[in-house]
Amino acid sequence: MAFQLTDVVPWGRTFDEYAAMFALDEVDRSRSILGCSDGPASFNAEALQRNVKVVSADPLYEFSVPQIRKRIADTAPLVAAQIKENAQDFVWNHFKSVDELVAARMKAMQAFLADFNTGLEQGRYVPAQLPDLPFFAGTFDLALCSHYLFLYSEQHDAQFHIEALRELCRVAQEVRIFPLLELSGAPSRHLPEVIDALKAGRLAAEGHRVVGRYLMETRLPRVRCPTLIISPAADPHAHPVAGKVTAAIAGAELVEVPGGMVPFPDQMPEVFAATTLGFLDRIMRR
């Protein structure tokens, strides 16, 4: 779908904030960096002054300076009012007041606007939209993504996040995302599924299809030993069939683990170990 200027509420952070969010040390600062979803942040403009090599990619860069400036003027007062209303939900260690925060954001966005046309000509700002980036594989040493992925978990599903992260991993050796929270402040609902998918790699779907072709129904009743079925309750594939599998094995025990996904032993090793040890303890006492 075409990106509209009204889709974005421009709100830009500074180089120092990026350095703190992504723990950018001296080695990182000597690497070639992709700032994905940098929008109106002054990260790129300030990086240039510090001799740090940054290319920023964002759909916002389709628009002109006057268009972006107008969008900032239209939305900034609304964002400031919202922050004032919800000030108790923010941590005020870095900025001491809402006014100080808003002033810093406005200053960062002014620095971005002043640098934008030159940076566009120099290829430091590239109009682009996840999950497809116009860069060759391995172009960057490090990709950073601040306040876009995971933050908008309500608007973008797990599949979008998986594709976006695979794309960032394609174009950069290393990827850092901040924060991993949704707008509500809770950890992103997509994190477990995205971590599973990235760990499993691209053939994960084929693995599911292979498992789907097993003739489990005829074979499960042949299991004679004490059996524990651990069902990761948040997994949309495994959990719905756990009851069926348990019923097919004589005497099998079913334990459901809230929040669990496949591969559950990696995700919650302590819970997995405790559940398994508890089961072994029970059968040893029989």
Ligand SMILES: C[S@@+](CC[C@H](N)C(=O)[O-])C[C@H]1O[C@@H](n2cnc3c(N)ncnc32)[C@H](O)[C@@H]1O
């Ligand atoms: C909240 S702003 C964050 C700006 C900057 N990273 C910062 O922390 O100051 C979110 C940014 O995500 C960008 N964005 C929206 N859709 C995108 C997409 N599909 N791919 C990449 N960036 C996108 C928006 O244009 C906007 O600039």
